[in-house]
Amino acid sequence: MTKEESALVGLEIVAHAGDARSNLMRALEAAKEGDYDRAESLVKQADESISLAHATQTSMIQAEARGEGAEFGFIMVHGQDHLMTTMLLRDMMQHMIELYRRSN
Numbered sequence: 001m002t003k004e005e006s007a008l009v010g011l012e013i014v015a016h017a018g019d020a021r022s023n024l025m026r027a028l029e030a031a032k033e034g035d036y037d038r039a040e041s042l043v044k045q046a047d048e049s050i051s052l053a054h055a056t057q058t059s060m061i062q063a064e065a066r067g068e069g070a071e072f073g074f075i076m077v078h079g080q081d082h083l084m085t086t087m088l089l090r091d092m093m094q095h096m097i098e099l100y101r102r103s104n
Helices: 003-032 036-065 074-103
Strands: none
Touching: 003 036, 003 074, 036 074
């Protein structure tokens, strides 16, 4: 995989993780407003975006395992960072939404 191809994959991961992040932040706002059904729906949408990002990441790992090395640049590193922080955010948002639910 060329550096350009790797960059495109990195951008795909960033896009999916960004969609997930946006939905997670909207989910927290919905929970603040007491709309837990909407919050759960948004978390589910975020999970779908994270799954897409993870599938893209997995395809790169599988290619490397087959000996199809890739050149990694900053965009790919940024994509990985964005995905991992979004996954952490998902876990935190789920806890925060539950705290809002319990406090009402």
